Amino acid sequence: MKPSKKAAKGNEEQPKKKKKKFSSPYAQFTFAVVKTVLVILISLGCVFAGILGGAVFGYVKNAPPITPDQLDITKLTSFIYDKDENEIAQIKGSENRVLVEHSEIPDNMRNAFIAIEDARFRTHNGMDIKRFIGAAVEYIITFGNASYGGSTITQQLVKNITGNEESTIKRKVQEAWQAIALEKVLSKDQILDNYMNRITTGSGVYGVQAAAKKFFNKDVQDLSLAECACIAGVTKSPGLFDPTLGEKNLERNKVRQEIILSEMLKQNYISQNEYEEAVAEQLKFYQPVEEETKVSKNVQSYFVDYVLTQVKKDLMKKYNLSSDAASIKIYNSGLKIYTTQDSNIQKIMTEEFTNIKNFPVNEKISNPTMQAQGAMIVIDPANGQIRGMYGQYGNKEVSFALNRATDMQRQAGSSFKPIAVYAPAIDMGLITPGTVVDDVPVYMDNTKPTTPYPTNAESGTYQGLITIRKAITKSQNVVAAQVFRDYLKPENSIKYLKKVNIDRPNEGYISMALGGLKDGVNPLIMAAAFVPFVNQGMYIEPISYTKVTDDKGNVLLDRKQEQKSNVAYKETTAFLMTSMMRDVVTGGTASGYGTVKNKSGKVIPTAGKTGTTEDYKDKWFVGYSPYYVGATWYGYNTPKSLKKAEWSEALLLWNKVMNRIHTNLEVKEFNPAPEGIVSKAICIDSGKLPGPYCSSDPRGNRIKTEYFAKGTEPTDICDVHILAKVDKSSKDIYGRPLLAGPYCPPNLVEERVFIKRPVPYLPKDPSNKSLSTQILDWMYEISQGEYCTIHNASTWQPSTPSNTNNKPSGSTGNQGTLPPEQISEELPDGGMDVIP
Template identity: 25%
Template sequence: MKILKWFLWITITTVVLGALTVAGLYLFLKDDLPSVAELKQVQLQTPMQVYSADGELIAQFGEIRRIPLQLDEIPKPLIQAFLATEDQRFYEHFGIDPIGVARAFFLLVSTGEIQGGGSTITQQLARNFYLSFEQTWSRKVKEAFISLRMEKELSKDEILELYLNKITFGHRAHGVGAAAQVYYGKDVKDLTLAQMAMIAGLPKAPSTMNPISNPERAEQRRAVVLGRMLAEGFITDSQYRQALAEPIATKLHGAEVTMDAPYLAEMVRAEMVNRYGEEMAYTSGFKVYITANAKQQRAAQQAVRLNLHGYDERHGYRGPEQVLWPADAEPWTAEAINQHLQTQENIGLTEPAVVVEVAGQQATVQLSNGRLGRLEWSALAWARPYLHADRQGPAPQQAADVLKVGEQVRVRQTEQGWRLAQIPEPSAAIIALRPQDGGIAAAVGGYSFSVSQYNRAIQAKRQAGSNIKPFIYSAALENGFTLATLVNDAPINQWNPGSGIAWRPRNSPDVYEGPIRVRQGLAKSKNVVSVRLLRALGVDTTVEYLTRFGFAIDELPRNESLSLGSASMTPLEVARGYAVFANGGYLVNPYFIERIEDSQGEILYSARPAVACVLCESGEREVLPAPQVITEQNAFLITQGLQSAVWGGGSWQHRTGWNGTAWRVQQSKPLIKRAGRNVVGKTGTTNDVKDTWFSGYVSGLVTTAWVGFDNLERALGSTTMNENLSSAEQPISGTEAGAKTALPMWIDFMEVAVQDVPVEPFIVPPGLVSARIDLATGKLSRANDYTSRFEYFLPGTAPSEYAKGETNRDIFAEDDSIF
């Protein structure tokens, strides 16, 4: 009895002391424990994701990659794999597993050190959220207290869901959703049993047991997980053996980006960091929806890339990137070639390849992963030697004239097969806006973001060339000129006493027609007409007027070169200016973020852009009106002039027909075949062809295209026809220009983009009158034939005289100084 009494006293004392110890430890550590509110509102660090307007993922930003999932979104076998391996009694214990604790205590007694193991899923979650991974008594005690509190405040399913979304799997993947994407490029629901087992085995040692860093250890760990699942009865023996035999086939996958728009994505990233700071922007799980849709953005990127390849091909082949072995050396093995190609990156549309055979008019190249590609003669015939920007060598006759075995080159995939390629040397940009509110419909800032992150669409200030002329003409119409006013298209020779030289602006081409109507001057892009208009208005008046279109006054030169486009502007600034003509006279502010959502889908920000007041007057929704900077009538008249740039005028039957500089638009059936669709635009080319532009619009979409070299000293040059190619295969030759270099890119984009733009004609606004004029004099006409046309005028500006007899072609002899 004495022994029993002593045993009871010792037991009671031990229990009381243990309870007091636990209570003391709790009081000592309670300030370091998380609050109930923290447990109920756990915030998982998730990356920022950027989506197109139609919901396609274009980018993900943040070191931690996580795809939060609800428990019912995670496949049952994957959950069972974790339970079998990490905590088979998860749904029975209270956060601490006595059996696991006993096992850990035995390890402590037998080794004298605190060992791993014994931790439940709840304890692992507590450690991941709030503690370090150091093996100390204090950490283990805190872990236990936090686990007990978690079990009290959260349900088992809530704890398991947090655990599966929180734990680390290596390669910056956190949570099972991200692990499935990183290792297999799949959604969790699409994983095989073997892949689920692999993922479930990673938390034990994510950096050293993952299938990318250590496939052997990963396979061993997978076998352990499958064995535990079999032992727990979660899988059958047949499933076990089948999964065990599945090969370790994995590679590192990026985010599941479904639309490649890196320049737009970078614009969003910079804006979000500016708004929220780096840490919050990259970890708060923001979902950012942009104004661009996937279809138009893809079309813009494709147009930029294909047209730069077109430029590069007509200017000649610059040779291989490197020679891997000389002609008299032993050829590399296919394995050696493949190992080398693994170190080379794909750029834009191009892939690196090595020439392994050349015969007659074809060649064979080896691509990465041992693939072979055949280059037919149609893929090689373009490759005349590049000599310089204005000269190409003779057209090749055989494949050996272009390629040699052992050379590393680039190829690109086309509908006809592989084609010899090279990374284009010039740069290009496209920016498209919705003119009603300024929403960016597409933006591409260069050929390849991996080569250059410089976004030329919004950052490159380049001389605008003739793209500036519509703004000059708009100022003229505001100050008394009409589309029928005659201006002298004659050479200008102005002596400058200060410089001691004469200024002689010239047309391009160097052709002069004498007095022509303002409509013709704009459509034909007559340089001297633009200069005479600016002289009539005055430089200061013109500069002040151009600021209405959003151009900074201190960036507009105060001299007559302004009329020829000496001002430097970004493509975005140019497109914004053209949007004023497209929307009826309103200056909108470009924007690219439509809305921002938090990780729970709550809207934090929704764009409220200022819109063209045509929408305001509809009464359908409350909107912020954009300022009206020119009249609706002025905008319509400029649109009329730009329409003539596309369609020209006169009568080809009577040999008076003429083309505007944008006549190539007529050849685009997708753009002009829809009844009621009006397409207008303006070319632009600077001195020495260093910048080429095309800006144009339909009702509902404005687009500016630019092509040039980043090096301001380099000109785009000229080409001759390649005798190997037909005119259809090489439709462009001669000196590069806005109409040849930038316009084809604009057409390629717009042919796709307008498919999502409603067909609406440009409506004649109220307040304009129409009168039939004589085409030669701009005066009223009674004729009803090819010598006349109807023209639009502001009230009181229509001519009052009728044309009589022959026109005096020396009409400006006495007042040439005015014009």
């Protein structure tokens, strides 16, 4: 029997029957969609991965390598030291940074940074995979706003080196690759040291050494564990964690410090006891004093300003640097500049020039720049090294302000005479200290032939016949002008000025001899020019620093080796000038305030020269001891006549500074008379050897002992003092007795010693009776050729032959009985009786 079709069909389909995966059409559709999406995503992923891989490859390929030059830290703080190598200033560019070596960084500092910044620093290859992936995932999830830090210390170092702060995938990829490459050439310690010398703690302070100074005024090697953790906590965000910026910051810093200490404990860098002690330690943050605050604000002293200008100039010259390049080297290269400053002297000068009692302040003037000003330089004459300077009255408010001690140009007045006139003329053998010049009115201004020029501004009178020694002591302008014009000549003055580094080829006029310069001078120029008088005639270029080294100790500039010196004068000239200028402080224009004493009250020898310019607009004193030369100026920024109360201010300032400088110094004499110095007794009215009447001058004994350079001493006998018979009852218009004539009664005739000028002085106006007070020796001069106007032939009475005492002056034994006409024949000279 055949099976039915249905059964047959069932039998046929039974082997083909399959198990269905989804029980509903919806499930089938969902599966189909997911499968399609997955295929698309996988495809896109492959494409994205390819693109990403290509991008990463491109980033890595284009990543610039870190070069050895980049590893060198160039933005370093430079240091300035005084002559005893005490630090007096730090010079910072945009960054305050002080490099420290590996051995100077304590392990606690090193481990604090590792614990908080990069726990696996010692084991990774520059990139911490775990942290990098975590940071990448957060970056994707937050769409680029991740706060999770994935950078290792090595990566942070790369960022500090490159300065690349971009928040991009490219920068992160390149940074990681550069970090891996860097780890292949540097050890872990080298990387960590470089990092710690670069980190910032705010306010322009970079590196752990500068931070240690900033917060605790310590070297980094002296920090405690708690202090190390404090500094490590600041670097995250100095604006938030700098503990010196307020109470909130202090609290935040303490919290972060404890987190760092906790991490150090967890990572076994410290023990539990160390942790607890560090947490409990009360940190004492450094508070700079006022002067240090000024330094931190870059308010440098006048000395530091001047040193920096000199170092810059010398760097430019020696290394052919531009001005900018030299500045960068100074402010960013960690230079060590060793100056000549004596900090004790500088402190004294600063105190005196900021003392309001030393400057008569006008309360009506609100602008301090319009007040009286002053400046001073002190130099060691043995080596030309500047020991101190101050450039104004009052506190210095800004760096590189006008330094009147080194930068101004003012006329020097009579303080210029020793270097422009007297020393050159003595050195050339043209004058001696005993040379006599007639200090009388002269007329050297061709435009005003009837007006006396120059006049003696400081004394206001004329001395008459006067030695060079006394002319310097009294500061007589007329004598200096005559020596300049008639003995020295302008061209020789200019030549000698150049020897003391004052080059004025176009100033060879009379006023230059008196310090009336077209291009003025300053205390530095003047102090340096006086150094040869202390230093046996040797001029030494003044220097403010001795050497400059780089941060590794290599000498860049050796100023002592390059310092210039030359013979300005003979040793005998220096001795003679000092001998004369000692009289200036003992009995001349600087008497009293030119004297210096030590703390025992003993006088230390000094010498010097005052200076006053036209209309009293500037006052100077350049003085020196065997120890120091000091030059002081006093005046106003805009020149104006000083009040009489201010005329001694320059000398007073000098005196106050120099007395304090010498307080602990022993009495020391100037150099003894060198070979070639001789002494001679001379008449101070002729400059010649004494004659028979020099000791009988009505003013007293005129014989003095004077020093001479051998070969310049006088050999002639005085011919200025003469003995003459005068009628004391007969006077000329000035009140001087007239010569006795043959008719003068013997009881009115007497012999007196007078002076007779070698070159008669003929006043422009002989009737000017004030000559007797203007020219101080005018009353002691014989009225040559003028005889008694009272007694004549009509008044003459013959005497008896026995009365020989009643003879006319100059008569012979029998002239008393002769008639007048015979007497005049016997005495053709008119009866003058003068004994030379």
